[in-house]
Amino acid sequence: MDQFLKEFMDNPQQAIQFLIDKNLCDNTPEDIAYMLLTTEGINKQQLGQYFGKNNEKNQLILEAFCSLLDFRELKFDQAIRMFLSRFKLPGESQQIDRIVQKFTKVYTLDNPGVFTDQDVPYILCYSAIMLNVDAHSNKIEKKYKMTKEKFTQNNLACTRNAISKEFLGELYDNIVKEKFETKIDYIEQINRISIDELKNQDIQQLVCFLQGGVNMLKYGRKGKPHMRKIFLSQNLEKIIWMECDFVYNNNNNKKGRRERFILVKDLKDICLGAGSTEVMRRNNIPEEFDQFCLSIIASQRSLDLKANDVQTLFKWVFYIYHVLNEKREAKIKK
Structure with missing residues (x-):
């Protein structure tokens, strides 16, 4: 796998094809996703870039990747934390958007009773990611950081009061207390x-x-x-x-x-x-x-x-x- 890891750092698509050609991985979204999830040493930054690509195959693999993670009975911030520990989010908003869509789709399937509106988890996930950056960035002065009250107000308005203040308050507290971080083996x-x-x-x-x-x-x-x-x-x-x-x-x-x-x-x-x-x-x-x-x-x-x-x-x-x-x-x- 050393050759795969080395190639993945430069060209993920080419590295995956290398494994397929060597019969080390089947050319299906499920098998590729399992390999990406379980292979130690895979470059998490490149993995995030790969998941963010506007390509049908990449998106199928991303959805399969999400489905391999068990989000059942996890609180929303716990599920996001688990998800984002597996790769580093890319910087472009469109790429983040694709990734958030797949995550919230799978989370909702795993936890059908948490949200009544399918748009709510998408909005909250995006909001949680922005709060994570705001709360843990040394470049943002304390007086300019997002407050709990403002976070709650913004998300109540965006979700048309589809979620409780208690839920939003707990989400805010958990993110401010502990940063979302990518796990590096x-x-x-x-x-x-x-x-x-x-x-x-x-x-x-x-x-x-x-x-x-x-x-x-x-x-x-x-x-x-x-x-x-x-x-x-x-x-x-x-x-x-x-x-x-x-x-x-x-x-x-x-x-x-x-x-x-x-x-x-x-x-x-x-x-x-x-x-x-x-x-x-x-x-x-x-x-x-x-x-x-x-x-x-x-x-x-x-x-x-x-x-x-x-x-x-x-x-x-x-x-x-x-x-x-x-x-x-x-x-x-x-």
């Missing part, structure tokens, strides 16, 4: 950054570099962040962090310098950026540091770090990706 995160040179690097050289250790800023659940030496253990079983001036080996564990680590076998995911975990968000990391931040996710905790340079970050990302990919392949073989 770790494969796509890695595909988004330029690590081609690392892919050609011998894995043993990479391991040697990581075993040597590098100083990185570590963020914790409590207190201020501290510079720590982060390294891979010699037996490849642990990712360890210690004080920067501590020289580690298996026999010297000085008093007061307790080894802290996560087990490689417990690794679950890797996230990039300064807002990917609760620990990162609590520390209010400046936006300009976002490209240097990563969170290594294990079963019981996360290791939240800021590298001094992008290349160091890439090396850790690539190694974690390598480990996760090996675990996934081993699981498939079982």
Whole structure:
């Protein structure tokens, strides 16, 4: 699927045809939609552009894609949140319009008792998307942001009072409280950054570099962040962090310098950026540091770090990706 993911970033239509030609996907809207929904690492921005195209086949695939998502008994904002987590909305209003139409059609079919007028979910979905931008944009001053009262008034007027104030108030509160965000899995995160040179690097050289250790800023659940030496253990079983001036080996564990680590076998995911975990968000990391931040996710905790340079970050990302990919392949073989 690597070839497909690479081609999808440049030309989604050509990438899909590649899978059809290789007999990896049937040329039906349902099969293509299922592939687009379940393939890890697919570029969410290109997926949104593909869904927004004014093309009959694209729209059939979009509707099939919506139908694969189970919106039954979900609140309206929960359904929108689930839907928009799967791809990034395009910027053009006509493209958004097509996507909103398909979503509201399927949501209404899944929840026939929520809306009495078929135009109401379309209006509210569009309004919710605009509110999401307004509420969570740093470029809009607080005094100019949409108020709950104004949001309610506008939508009561647009829907001819077909929906209650309570419904609109809850919709407003939920969107302002939590932003609609596209879910980016770790494969796509890695595909988004330029690590081609690392892919050609011998894995043993990479391991040697990581075993040597590098100083990185570590963020914790409590207190201020501290510079720590982060390294891979010699037996490849642990990712360890210690004080920067501590020289580690298996026999010297000085008093007061307790080894802290996560087990490689417990690794679950890797996230990039300064807002990917609760620990990162609590520390209010400046936006300009976002490209240097990563969170290594294990079963019981996360290791939240800021590298001094992008290349160091890439090396850790690539190694974690390598480990996760090996675990996934081993699981498939079982």
